[in-house]
Amino acid sequence: MGRPKFGRPFRLESENTMRVTDEITLQDWELTETFTRAQGPGGQNVNKVSSAVELRFEAARSPNLPDPVKARLRRLAGRRWTQDGALILRVEDTRSQVRNREIARTRLAELIRAALVAPKKRIATRPSLGAKRRRMDAKTRRGQIKALRAPPDGD
Secondary structure: OOOOOOOOOOEEEEOOEEEOOOOOEEEHHHEEEEEEOOOOOOHHHHHHOOOEEEEEEOOOOOOOOOHHHHHHHHHHHHHHEOOOOOEEEEEOOOOOHHHHHHHHHHHHHHHHHHHHOOOOOOOOOOOOHHHHHHHHHHHHHHHHHHHHOOOOOOO
């Protein structure tokens, strides 16, 4: 195939698998690629060449992703997540179908890697005694300023 002109953040094990990390490899049946004509200006090329790529990843049925990762991936995917549990990425960035295909697979790998990172647990903290005092002093000063706005007593 020759040396690629650009780096890949994923590795194709064969034509049937795509390795995202050392632990996660996506099988051929999990990925479906559809090629369509891209939108927008571009002259004859865009009107007659199917260069846009729609990559469909069957995330919900994937045996390679743990359930917590699937849940985080669903949140990250947003509107690209379908009701039947698939993640759809559409790429029409370049004129080249091959390059758009690479970009789509790269974006999928980046999304999966982002979903692998578990969010840190929030540790509940309490305000310090000094912070409470400063807050109360500020409230008292503000109340005194507002009290000065009141009309004088008519005694």
